[in-house]
Amino acid sequence: MSLNELEYIEIVDSDIIDDTVEDSNLQGRASSKNQDQGQWLNDQDWLKLEKLIPNYYGNYTIKFNRPIGRVYHTDGSVTDNVIYAVIGRNPDGTIKYAYPIVKPK
Incomplete structure (x- = not known):
């Protein structure tokens, strides 16, 4: 991934999601937590993004x-x-969470 694949970056507020949850559990989790749950198609995307x-x-x-x-x-x-x-x-610069969303709020 290169920098020109990114359209913009902005600071927003969001909740945490664990991207290691199985597909079959995400719909139940969305319903029980009453919030949407994002899942990566390729876990390497967020690793590359973390560097950018x-x-x-x-x-x-x-x-x-x-x-x-x-x-x-x-x-x-x-x-x-x-x-x-x-x-x-996090305050020390490490990743706290990373997940897909439909569109920014």
Whole structure:
């Protein structure tokens, strides 16, 4: 992934999602937590992205120029081929969370 694959980066607020959850559990999790759950199509995308975003504490919304994941909604529906992701960094610069979203709030 190169820098020109990113359209913009902005700071936003978001909740945490564990990207290691099995597909079959994501719909139940979305319903029980009453919040959408994002899943990566390729875990390597967030690893590459981690190297490109600023190494500062905060939450970043990134728009890709290609599909990077799917989102399971609380009503049981699924949105495939989403192009946005949210990544949060801890105060020490390490990754706290990273997951796909339908679009920024």
